[in-house]
Amino acid sequence: MQVQRVVLNSRPGKNGAPVPENFRVEETTLVPDLKDGEVLVRTLCLSVDPYMRCRMNEDTGVDYVAPWQLSESVDGGGVGVVESSRCTTCSEGGVVTAFNWPWQTYAVMKGSVLQKVDPQLVDGHLSYLLGAVGMTGLTALLGIREKGNVIQGANQTMVVSGAAGACGSIAGQFGRLDGCVRVVGICGSDEKCRALVDDLGFSAAINYRQEDVPTRLKDHCPDGIDVYFDNVGGAISDTVIAQMNKDGHVILCGQISQYNKDVPYPPPLSEEIHETLRRKNITRERFMVLNYMHKAEAALCELSQRVKSGQINVLETVVNGIENMGDAFCSMMKGGNIGKQIIKISE
Numbered sequence: 001m002q003v004q005r006v007v008l009n010s011r012p013g014k015n016g017a018p019v020p021e022n023f024r025v026e027e028t029t030l031v032p033d034l035k036d037g038e039v040l041v042r043t044l045c046l047s048v049d050p051y052m053r054c055r056m057n058e059d060t061g062v063d064y065v066a067p068w069q070l071s072e073s074v075d076g077g078g079v080g081v082v083e084s085s086r087c088t089t090c091s092e093g094g095v096v097t098a099f100n101w102p103w104q105t106y107a108v109m110k111g112s113v114l115q116k117v118d119p120q121l122v123d124g125h126l127s128y129l130l131g132a133v134g135m136t137g138l139t140a141l142l143g144i145r146e147k148g149n150v151i152q153g154a155n156q157t158m159v160v161s162g163a164a165g166a167c168g169s170i171a172g173q174f175g176r177l178d179g180c181v182r183v184v185g186i187c188g189s190d191e192k193c194r195a196l197v198d199d200l201g202f203s204a205a206i207n208y209r210q211e212d213v214p215t216r217l218k219d220h221c222p223d224g225i226d227v228y229f230d231n232v233g234g235a236i237s238d239t240v241i242a243q244m245n246k247d248g249h250v251i252l253c254g255q256i257s258q259y260n261k262d263v264p265y266p267p268p269l270s271e272e273i274h275e276t277l278r279r280k281n282i283t284r285e286r287f288m289v290l291n292y293m294h295k296a297e298a299a300l301c302e303l304s305q306r307v308k309s310g311q312i313n314v315l316e317t318v319v320n321g322i323e324n325m326g327d328a329f330c331s332m333m334k335g336g337n338i339g340k341q342i343i344k345i346s347e
């Protein structure tokens, strides 16, 4: 059968923004001759994520993901449907998901890497399995629960950077549900600020491209900042940390502002910020959702219930067509998305 796939065409280099031309769409022939344990899947939707930026380098610099190889299929989070199966645990017509789904319209995969999912978990919104009821939802929820020290009734203020993205938009809502009296988001456009306040219940939002972040933080956080969910790092995070209260907690989720630079992860902090953390006894431990997979099942149940009951609102930016994968990835890296960036491959 003829299938379309996306391969890595070129590497952006460790310093530099990725461009759509780093990816190439190809037609290829797939022989759906299944061996024992294999499954033919049709791809429904795919995820693009910031961590993929390091997979574009020859060396990812981290031990938990491997680099993509030139002219080979790119892969990441995906959801699809089983078309035919020689695997006892995957039945035809079933919905499945995987972390290493090839960017292909159809693929032969090992049944052992696929997780079966009940579409009821997301009321049929299967793309949520890649976002709010998937990895980014887990990251937000577990990040807060493991590293945030949010306590009901403790009068805490939370700040979220990258607040209108997949993780940030859920993190802010959990900050409020878990008991923060004030949740302030930092993001890159007025439209995003409006969505945070009007649709997601943030107390206030700051457009870091237009507004003076230190001043606006002081305005919106009159009692200082107790918990910081950090998705971006760099100057924004330095500014937030400088305004944090004694005994505060930074949830070190991601540092996207540094991903197009040749720096280690997490990028080194200035001596001044180190000194602030020390002096104010602020914790800033690295959070990696992959280290908490033993808590994923219970957390996914909670995410599913909160989304279905309307306690958590889900924002998505959806584009259609495998030919747009490269564009969608590069756009997400520059802030083109509100909520989770999804690429719909088939109905």
Ligand code: NDP
Residues within 6 Å of the ligand: 049, 050, 051, 135, 136, 139, 162, 163, 164, 165, 166, 167, 168, 186, 187, 188, 189, 192, 231, 232, 236, 252, 253, 254, 255, 256, 257, 258, 287, 288, 289, 290, 332, 333, 334, 335, 336, 337, 339, 340, 341
């Ligand atoms: P998002 O949906 O948040 O998309 C990325 C967003 O980052 C963009 O929309 C953009 O929004 C913002 N951004 C890009 N460049 C900059 C910059 N220079 N300064 C400030 N903001 C910028 O992606 P995810 O929710 O998937 O990921 C968010 C973060 O969480 C990333 O750092 C990622 O690596 C991390 N992560 C960590 C995990 C873990 O286990 N620790 C797991 C999953 C994700 P804007 O318009 O606001 O600029």
